[in-house]
Amino acid sequence: MKVLGIDIRHSGLKGCVVDTAEGKMLSDCISTPPLEETIPHKVLAQLHQVVNKEFQWEGPVGCAFPAPVHRGIVLSTKRIHESWVDANTEQLFSEITDNPVSVINDTDATGLAEMQFGAGQHQEGLTIVLTINSGMGSSLFFNGQLIPNTELGFIEIQGTTAAEHATNTVRKKDVLRQESWTSRLQIVLDNFEKIFHPRLFILCGQLSSPPPKVFPFIKINTPLKAASFPGEAKIVGAAMAAARGSSRPAYPPNT
Numbered sequence: 001m002k003v004l005g006i007d008i009r010h011s012g013l014k015g016c017v018v019d020t021a022e023g024k025m026l027s028d029c030i031s032t033p034p035l036e037e038t039i040p041h042k043v044l045a046q047l048h049q050v051v052n053k054e055f056q057w058e059g060p061v062g063c064a065f066p067a068p069v070h071r072g073i074v075l076s077t078k079r080i081h082e083s084w085v086d087a088n089t090e091q092l093f094s095e096i097t098d099n100p101v102s103v104i105n106d107t108d109a110t111g112l113a114e115m116q117f118g119a120g121q122h123q124e125g126l127t128i129v130l131t132i133n134s135g136m137g138s139s140l141f142f143n144g145q146l147i148p149n150t151e152l153g154f155i156e157i158q159g160t161t162a163a164e165h166a167t168n169t170v171r172k173k174d175v176l177r178q179e180s181w182t183s184r185l186q187i188v189l190d191n192f193e194k195i196f197h198p199r200l201f202i203l204c205g206q207l208s209s210p211p212p213k214v215f216p217f218i219k220i221n222t223p224l225k226a227a228s229f230p231g232e233a234k235i236v237g238a239a240m241a242a243a244r245g246s247s248r249p250a251y252p253p254n255t
Contacts, residue, residue, distance in 0.1 A: 002026065004055055004099075005239030006047065006063045007106065007232065010035055013046045015055070016232065018062075018239035023117035025231055030054045038066075038081040044096045051097040061101045062242030063093060064109035064234040068149035072103055075149065079135065102242035105149055107131050109237030110204055110227075111139030112146065116240065118202075118229035120144075125199035128152070128192060129227075132185070133205040136163035140196075152192060162188045168206045182217040189220050198222055204233070 006015040012032040016025045032046045051057050068075040072090030077083075093101035104112075111129040114120050120127050124143055131137040136153030139146065153163035164170060166184040176184070189201060201220075204227035218224060227233070 001243045002059065003239035003242045004051060004057045004059065004061045005232075005235035005237075005242075006050060006061060007109075007234040007238065008043060008047070008063055008065050009106070010038060010066075013043075013050050014232070014235065015050050016235055017055070017057075018236050020236075020240045020243040023113060023229070023231070023236050023240070025236065027055075029232065029235070039083055040081075040087060040092065044092060047093060048096045051099065057097075057099060059099060060242045061093070061097060061099050062109075062238035062240070063089070063101060063103045064106040064238040065089060065103050066106050068105055068151065069103050070149065076151075078151075078154070100242075102238075102245070104238055104241040105139075106234050106238075107137030108139045108146055108148055109235075109241060110137070110229075110233040111141060111202075112237035112240050113229045113231075113233040114202055114204065114227050114237075115141050115144055115146075117236075118233070119225040119227055120200070120202055123200055126196060127200045127202060128196060128198045129202045129204060131204040132167055134167060134169045136167050136188075155191070155195075157188060157191050162191070178213065179217055182214050185214075186218050186220060189218065189222070189224075193220055193222050200225060202227055 001020045003018050003020050005018045012034045014031045016029040017027040019026050066079040072088050074084045074087050077085050089103040090101050127141045129139045138150045138152035140150050155162050166188045171181040201224045
């Protein structure tokens, strides 16, 4: 199925047409200028520009959004403007583009692509996918099924959050050598290991390329893999969610 996948982020929107069955990008990616603010009307204006002007798209659209989203409703806004709380993104995005739009948490989108076409293929049990860049995103899968909207980066470890403990931003701020930084990451992984007992960690972002420089310093019991999806995982995962309807929770909703 062909779906237009869009990654919504502070540095601007980025999108391309995706073959969701193969996990392949079928067009060049189109990017917008960085967002000065992530307030709704500015995001909507850029989305309209990408979908209706640049691609002139008619069909399903999948959006990776930097916040937890339940049935299109934004649950919290630690990584985007607070005015998005309780907004129905799927309704807003569908109205502005005149297309059916599915919205999924951006790290969950990364995880979908990685589990289907990357390092998580055929993995059983619990898998934790961590994206470590300026922040720490997480997505959890059990027997390949997404457990949506986890925010493991906000778990408290040694008096601070996991994200504040071991992101790339912290590494640069504290001028940490690679060994020191990865020892902090090991503390984070140790804690996650004791809480969740996963069968696999997959590391995305700064730590996935090239992994040989980082992985030898990480000593944990759980197997560890670098992300291996060969493309824009958020865009492809968002398109996959739109095609499958997997932006909906894997568990029965309470309402």
